[in-house]
Structure formats: structure tokens, C-alpha cells
Amino acid sequence: MATLEIRDLHVTVDTENGVKEILRGVDLTVKAGETHAIMGPNGSGKSTLAYSIAGHPKYTVTQGTVTLDGQDVLAMKVDQRARAGIFLAMQYPIEVPGVTVSNFLRTAKTAIDGEAPKLRLWVKQMKAAMAELRMDPDFADRNVNEGFSGGEKKRHEILQMELLHPKMAILDETDSGLDVDALKVVSEGVNRAAAGGDVGVLLITHYTRILRYIKPDFVHVFIEGRIVEEGGSELADRLEDEGYDRFVKVEA
């Protein structure tokens, strides 16, 4: 059973006005089969946490550790982290001109599994996964994220998660920009992936809306680069009613 452990994580980013500390000591443990929601106001560092775990070169870890089943994630290159089982569904997925979705998915699958998938089986799998996410089959021939609507990009992220079978899935505001129907479709995708109990989910969100469809086991309140409160799903309901003001004031 996979365990992601984040200990005292400090992360900075280089800005035009010098180095800026964004994460200030994050502690978090996510085990396979668990769903954790991270909620926090704009700019609190949620995406920074997600990117840092995935290894985006823009962010510098200055202190702390991240391990997956005891393995030092921070020592791994970006692609190695993915092959170790970490998956990041991005808040703003990137367009890759000239690279088709089907080519991209097949290349990624081959890299993750260490061997090319059996072609016929793979095509069937891909089509089925796309159908479940209500994605038109035409998307397979389109360039990665190019001209996709916000909601289509998010579905495409979840499609990748379903096909690549990660151990730890970090979903950065996958719910934003989705209408109610799309939100249901995407949530079902996440629940399907999590159903086997062998994947841990770290769900970053702004709103409680998605938590009606994906039940978190734990909710963490994220303010100014660290977790300031933890609880069960009832905490999300409180946040819905009270907002983050209480925490922000405490911090200030």
C-alpha cells in the first residue's frame, strides 16, 4: 500500500523581486485508499504544493522531505516521479502543438509501464475511458489541449489519470471551470480510479461543491503556505458556511 509523506516542506520561487517563500513547513501523509481534500484561499500555495511534489523546475525545495513508500521523491526527475506513481492533474493543462492526444497517451503509457501496450487492447481501453468521460472520440486525433475548452482540458487530465493508474493522484482544482454535468462526469472518473483502494487522492479545491461527489476522508485547511487545521468532511461544511476568514485572521 502506497504512502506519500510530506514533512516540513519549505518551497521558494524566484521572482523578479528576489526569492519568495511560498510553502512554509507542510506536513501531510496520504495513504492509498484515502482521499484528502486541501482547501485554501487564492494564493495560499496549493498549486505550489502540487507542482513541488511533481517536480516542476520553477520551484525550489529549501527544506523538508517528500517520500513515496520511503523513496526520496525530491531526488527524482520529473519523469521518474511519474513512473514511481505520482500523477498531477493540472489546474491549467498545457497545450502541446502538433502532438496528438493518442500519440501522447500511448507514449506516456509506454513510459509508465516500461513497455508498449498491446495496440488493439489499448485502443479499446482508450475509447472506453473517453466514452465514460463523455469525450468525443475525435479528441484522440486532436493536438494535446490545443483549442480544448476549460472543461475539456480537465476531462483530458482525468482520462490520463484513469489510463496511467498512478499510486498517488494530485488533482489541482480539477473542479474549477466545470459545469454541474461535467463535474459529475469528472467526479465519477476520480471515484472509479479510487474505487480499488490502491490509489491515494489529494484533491485541491477552492469550493466544497466537488466534495458532494467525491467524499474526502480528511480535510486540510491551507493558509499562507501551511496546513492550519485538519478534520473530517464536516470541516468542509464549516468552511462552506464560514469561509477562511477565521484562519486568515489567526495567521495575521
Place this chain on the structure above:
Amino acid sequence: MTVAQETAPQSPMTQRPGAKGHTDSGAAFVPDQSRAERLTSYDVADFPVPGGREEDWRFTPVDRLGGLFQVEPTDESRLTFEVFAPQGVEIGEAKVGDPVFGSVLRPADRASAAAWAGAEKATLVTIPNEVELSESVRITMTGDRGSGQRPPRVNGHLIVDVGRFAKATVVLTHKGSAECATNVELRVGDGADLTFVTVQEWDDDAIHLAQNDALVGRDAKLKHVTVTLGGEIVRVCTNVRYSGPGGYANAIGVYFADAGQHQEHRLFVDHETPSCVSNVEYKGALQGDSAHTVWIGDVLIRATAEGTSTYELNRNLILTDGARADSVPNLEIETGEIIGAGHASATGRFDDEQLFYLESRGIPQDEARRLVVRGFFADIVNRIGVPEVQEHLMTAIDAELSLSIGPASV
């Protein structure tokens, strides 16, 4: 080989690349002299030997062009000329005095004039009126260095004459080693449809200066494709004019420059006739020390060319340090009565966000870079529309990439 690094500083002469590249939608660079005033002549003596300061030679290493500014006969003994002619096409010769000889092209620089003087006859490819070829005409010129001190001198003159409502694809390939100057005349008859592909796949020591002139007839379509991969110095000047309204010219190009290579592509679309369309799109990649590419896109919309629509784009991807891409779009507009005129020029390096996205899906960095470069070229390559050229080109691009990135693993 050098490994691509996107953080290292650039040579000061290089176009400053940003992560996303620079897209200039404002006014293009307009030189002092109008493109309309540039000299053309069949007489070599009318063109002084270029010293390198001239507007049209300022990017070219003129001191390395060997004898190409002088008139010299073709070294026939070291040149192989092969023609594959599908049914329906006529292959022949044309000489001075024949009406088709020089009916499209007038030399615009000394090298072209010298080649003109050095070639007594032209190869004439005729597609009669209303004939549609089902297969490509393939012409291959191969220079043989043999044991010679220098590569053989070659003067080329090709005329492609496409009759009314005829349709054809002609692929001209240059291989081997030569000091080569060529003139190509493309006559696209009214309502005709020509795809002309010129492939420069020379050995490392070849020098090639080419002028391609096209005359696009009423309601005719021309697709002019340039693929430049090999050679020490390759310079292809492509000039397009229209002989009637409704003409459509699509000039696309792909180039890949390695260490020490100079690849120069100069386009000039002269809109004199109303209601014509031109679309110019070139993409290039550069890798290795002192790889240099030049792209000049001149478009002139004369006062008479009302209803013109034109767009030109050049994008360069710099894969390693020490490479330099020059890109100069130049739009002159003499009438306000046009449908559209736009241009974009961008030179950049690998986009870190794209690479991160691919790598975050488990794809190793080399593989991610290869995907991005193939993707960069894909839209143009797919528009060539000649399957054998497309496949060959993608294979060639993979081979080029294996120099800077390492061999493909999948």
C-alpha cells in the same frame, strides 16, 4: 554532441528567444528601397560581384560561395540527372528562343544570372492542358565529388509548364556534392494546380544557390514546398507572381540546420494582380555550433492588387547554444483595398512548460523533446500533401534529432 540547454545565454547576434517566442503583429521591417525596385537581368555583367553588404546578400557568407558568381560550364561528367515521368507528362528540353524559355524567371542576383549563362538548355516538364497526373514527377540531381579537389560545378535550369486545368506534383531532389546554381521556372496555367517540392539533401560540402520563380495563372493553385536539410550553404530564393485574378499561392518550408550549416530562404510574393491569395509558412530547427538560418519574407501588394489576402509566418526552434536564426518579414502595402495582410515571426527555445507537462506523464526528457520538435514541424509537414516526401522528412528529422538528443527509444 552538445546537449540542448534552455537556460544558457545566447550569442548577442541571435534573435532574442523567449519561452513562447516573439510574435510581431505590428508593422514589419521596411527597407529603404522598395522590393519593386530590385534589379533583374539576364546579363551577369549587370550584377557586380557581391561583397556581402548588399541588402540581398547581407546574411550570406559570400566569401565561401566558390565560383558561383562566375560563369562556368556544368561538369556533366560528375552529375547524374534522373527523371521519373509518370504517364501523361512530357519531358523535353528548351533552349533560348523557345517561347517558354525565360517566360517566368528573370535572374534577380548574380548567381542566378551566372547559372543562366552557364546552362544552354533547360529541362522542360510539360503537363498538357487538362491532364491530371496520378503520380509525382520525380527529378533527382546528384553531384559526385569523386576524387576532385572541389565538388563539380552544376548549372541547373528546370521549367515546369502546367497547362490549363492540369494537375501535377513535381518533386526535385538535390543530393551528393556540388557547387550548384539553379533556376527553376514554374508556369501554372489558368485553373491549374501544381505542387512543386524542392528538396535540398546535399552532403556536408555542397553549396547551392537557387532561384525559383513561379507565375500563377487565373484561378490557379500553386503549392511550393522547400525542404532543406543538407549542404554547407544553401540559399533558395522563391519569387511568386500572378498572371490573373483568383490565384492562390501557398509557399511552405521546413529546414533543419546543424553545426556549420548556413540555410537561407528568401521569399518574395509580388501581388500585382487583384484578388489573389498568398500564404507563406516556414519552420526551422537549429542545433550545433554556428548553425545559421535566414528567413526573409517579402510581400509587396501593389496599388493594382485590390482584394489581396496574404499571410506569412516563420518560426524557429533553437535546440542548442551557438545557433543563430535570423527572421525578417517585410510587408509593403500600396493599396488599402485588401482583404487581409498579416505576418508573424518567432524564434524560441524549448518551452519548459510543455516539457514539464510531458515529463510529468512519465515521458523521459529526451523523448519529450523529440515529441515537441516533431510536433513543431507536424502542421507544416502534414500540409505538404505528398506522402513519400512527408514520411521521408519525418525520418530525416528524427535522424537530425538523434544528433542532439540521442536516438529514439520508442
